[in-house]
Amino acid sequence: MRRSAVPAFRRSSCHLSNQFDQFEEATLMSRTTLPPLLSRPAAAAGLTACALVLTACGSGATSAGSGSADTLTETDYYTSAPQNTQLPKVLDACGAQAGVKIKHQQVPREQFMPKLLQQAAARSMPDLALIDNPDLQQLASTGGLVSLSKAGLSTTGLYPSIVSAGQYDGQTYGIAPGVNGLALYYNKDLFAAAKLQPPTTWAQLAADAKALTKGAQRGIAFSAIATEEGSFQFEPFFWTAGASLKDLDSPQAVQALALWKDLADSGAASKSVVNWSQADVNAQFLSGNAAMMVNGPWQLPALNAKQDLHFGIVPIPVPSASAKPVTPLGGEVWTVGHSSPAREAKAVAVVTCLLDAQHSAQWSKDAGYIPSNQSAAAQLGSSDPQLAAFVAEIGTAQARTAELGTGYPKVSAALWAAIQASLAGGKSPQSALAEAQKEAGS
Amino acid sequence: MSALLGKAGRTAPAAAGATGAGAAGAPGGRLLPWGARRAPGRRRTGWRAFAFVLPAWAYVAAFYVYPLASNVRMGFQDYTVASFFTGSAPYVGLANYRAVWHDPQFTRTVVNTALFTAGSLLLQFAVGLGLAVFFRRSFPLGGVLRSLLLVPWLLPLVVSGTVWRWMFYNDSGVVNQALLHLHLIHQPVPWLVSTHMSLVAVTLVNIWVGIPFNMVILYGGLQAIPEQLYEAAAIDGANAWQRFTRITLPMLRPVSLVVLTLGLIYTVKAFDVIMTVSQGGPANSSQTLTTYAYQLSFQQLTFGRGAAVGNLLILLAVVFAALYLRAVRDQEGRAR
Missing domain, CATH: 3.40.190.10 (Periplasmic binding protein-like II)
Structure with missing residues (x-):
């Protein structure tokens, strides 16, 4: 699971040309005097368009077919x-x-x-x-x-x-x-300045994140965006607490979401986490705006390229010292x-x-x-x-489809909506997750 | 589904274009010199006209009618990922529509769509009209300024949408920083991080995108109002406000109708603005019918339900397209 920096949904050019066409149409109509010559080139253009479409289809079929094996x-x-x-x-x-x-x-x-x-x-x-x-x-x-x-x-x-x-x-x-998979990155310089050790439990994570929040600098950054990335980032906490995707509003799930909500509500994590992709989270950590972040190894090449950034990586913290982290694969x-x-x-x-x-x-x-x-x-x-x-x-990671198979995408969408409802909509973790369970079951 | 929808919005004008081409085919035959020699052969002219219309109709059938019909059919099917490969999906009657109707998200989404559309339309039109009236006066650099205002229209929305998303960031975004420094607000406004504000934020961006379109067309409409009317009114002692309400507004009525109807169609089907700025979040609070259809189809992979929502949008677009065509026809009738 990794993503590009730009949310590239590229229908906009269609949208624009669409507006232009309609605009021409409208201006022509509003003048009401259609120049008589204009319509014949239009018909010709229609013919050309048809011809173009036909050739495009033809060539497409041959290249996609079961042709040569070269x-x-x-x-x-x-x-x-x-x-x-x-x-x-x-x-x-x-x-x-x-x-x-x-x-x-x-x-x-x-x-x-x-x-x-x-x-x-x-x-x-x-x-x-x-x-x-x-x-x-x-x-x-x-x-x-x-x-x-x-x-x-x-x-x-x-x-x-x-x-x-x-x-x-x-x-x-x-x-x-x-x-x-995902792990916890921490900024060594900021931790040394605050005389802190990287956290291993949830309690330490929350305490460290709050201690490292001052001014523009936040203790931790993670992605709670309304896409699969949001669920992917939450699942390490969700599964480590012992929750299951089959039962989104279990006490363990509520406990995990309460941790995230506490971080966001206390200001230890920016309110903007609900807009951040994992690439945005990495940018926050790179610029020193976040002392810790949840992210994956694919960010290492970019992070290592930055000379004056000293960072370390530890496993995702666990609720109690005896627990093992379970991260999504x-x-x-x-x-x-x-x-x-x-x-x-x-x-x-x-x-x-x-x-x-x-x-x-x-x-x-x-x-x-x-x-x-x-x-x-x-x-x-x-x-x-x-x-x-x-x-x-x-070694202990879990495949996201392991519990639900092809039912995963729907439940994941309900889960990221619940995270957002709790972090940005003022809902309690309990009621947000109860709604998600209802949504996932429909 | 939204791809289909884009086409739905265009079907009516495209069809209008097709008949326009056909109608022009017949007089075209008469204009040609050899057409005059074969004057009795009216049938030939008829066939020739048909030959001109045919490509346009073939195009419309292949690229508008067929996808529309497929989408309507898909709304009645349990269309899964596997259906794409096998090509067959069981018919389930109205089950998709029922599921969407009972989805707790649906009501909120419909209300969002209505608010987003009404808010966008009103402000786009008001600001566009204000700017059009403003630029009617000639002043130094007026032309340059007017062209610069077209920039939002020329930028790809993915680019401007992403920049808006950055500008709306809670802590470091330029919008909040500017407002704080101007002492207009004391706390950062949670533009994209609150379920109460996100719809306002995406509506603002959409207004910004739509202003140039409104301005350009209304400006064109203003040019058509004879200057003598204003001179006569000024002689009769009408003040600026009276001239605006008694001359400008009534004379602009036909153009306004066209602008508002087209604006309505664009806004109901707006997708990229919301997708790039807020992804419909947080917690689906800025979800409209278009992004909801996308979520159902391509994130939850329940294509039948996505198609059902898409069909509702097609229905809306068809209604507004009919209104648009009527407005245009009335206007043409009045001009003759």
């Missing part, structure tokens, strides 16, 4: 560095090894599922797609994906949570070369779309290459991910102290 299509939603610059490199390397060219395409996260579903409807799924793991079961249920277990790919040695996230109906449809899985047997074989060969020890380690390192291979991850965790907290947590 070129494969690939789609992902990485729109920011370093992932968007590193992925083409590893794809080219694996394409060369499998003897195919790979046509690389990025789609903004908001349009990713709509686009894949359109392609599924047209039976022209991309040969390779890198999809967010909680979406895998939905897409696999369409029947448009190739079963990777039948194709002979093995998941031995990988974290069981990511293996289960990639499965639907007992078959493996998606495998991740690298995974991610993040990261994308590779899938292969149905086409012709020759193309599918090539695509599977590319995925095999992407998952091998060398390429998955390289990709994880470049993109700020944790290798999904347990022994590779353990090795990395002991050699790189920045990643130790993430590696420790991924």
Whole structure:
């Protein structure tokens, strides 16, 4: 789970041109004298438009069809560095090894599922797609994906949570070369100045966050935005408290939301958390406006690039000293779309290459991910102290679809609405979550 | 669904354009020199006219009628992710509409849509009219200033929406900082972080986006009012306010009707403003029917319910498009 900085919903250009057309229409009408010559070019333009549309359809059909197996299509939603610059490199390397060219395409996260579903409807799924793991079961249920277990790919040695996230109906449809999770980043300079130690329990977290709040500086930043990111960030607290997505208003869930509400109400976290994406949260931490933040390892390349920022990473704090953090499993899985047997074989060969020890380690390192291979991850965790907290947590991480399967998106939407209702709408955690449970059950 | 909706708003004008082209096809034949020689062949002219209309109708059928019909059908189906691939979805009658009706969010969303639309329309029109009257006087740099006011209209909404989101930030946003320094407020206004203010914030942005459109068209309307009317009124002793209410407003009535109806259609289907500024949050407090349809379809993946909400919007757009066409027809009738 990671996202670009810009909420890129790009329908606006349509909106604009629409307004222009209508405006022309209106001005023409209001003058009421239609120049007689104007209508003939209009008809001609109509003809040209038709012709253009027809050719566009024609060429689209041939390129998307099950033609030659020399070129494969690939789609992902990485729109920011370093992932968007590193992925083409590893794809080219694996394409060369499998003897195919790979046509690389990025789609903004908001349009990713709509686009894949359109392609599924047209039976022209991309040969390779890198999809967010909680979406895998939905897409696999369409029947448009190739079963990777039948194709002979093995998941031995990988974290069981990511293996289960990639499965639907007992078959493996998606495998991740690298995974991610969430941990607590803290600013070492600010902590040293306040003579504080990084928190391990919720009580310490709240106390430290309040102590580190002064002036424009806030104790902690997290994302409570009205998208999947908001739920993803809340789930470490939700699950660590012992709550279940099947029962959104359990006492444990209320306890977790009460912690967040306390942080926001006391001013230890900005009220703007309900507008912040994870990229915004990272910007707050980078600029020193937040002493701590909840975020993932994919931010490391950007954070390490900033010279005068000294930070450390610890696991997500737990309600009592004896508890273990349970974080949601993040990261994308590779899938292969149905086409012709020759193309599918090539695509599977590319995925095999992407998952091998060398390429998955390289990709994880470049993109700020944790290798999904347990022994590779353990090795990395002991050699790189920045990643130790993430590696420790991924051992106990939970796939978001583990409890609900394809029912997850609906419950997640109810959950992020409840978080917002409590943080920004003045509702008590109890009543906000009770409403969410009602919504999720409808 | 909102993509469809954008088209719904456009269907009526597009159809009007199509018939316009068709009507022009017939006199076009008569204008041509060889048309005069074959004067008795009226049937040929008829076929030729048909040939001119056909591409336009084919276009409308393929890109407006078909998606609209599919959306209406989808509203009666249990359309899931799997349906996209298999192409089949069971019909469930009115179940989607019932589910949406009983959704606790629905009433709030409808009220939000009405408030958002009414607030946007009124203020866009008022400010647009004020600016149009202002720019009617010629003064140094007036033209430049008027062109600059078009900027909101030319910027992609994703860009301006994102900038507005930053400007509305609670602690560091420039809007709150400016208001605090001007001592207009003593506490930061929770623009996007309160369920009570978020709808106001997105409405303000939408007003800002819509002002240029209102200004330009009303300015055009003002140009058409003969200057002599004002001179005659001034001689009769009418003051500025009387000239505005007795001459400007009545003379602008037809243009105003067009502007308001078009504005209504744009505002009801506004999506990108809300999506970039507040994502419909916090806690769905700035959700309108368009963002609600998006949430149902693409976040919760319940496409049938999303289509049901989309259909309600199509219905609204059709009603307003009919009103628009009537207003235009009345206006043309009056002009003849």
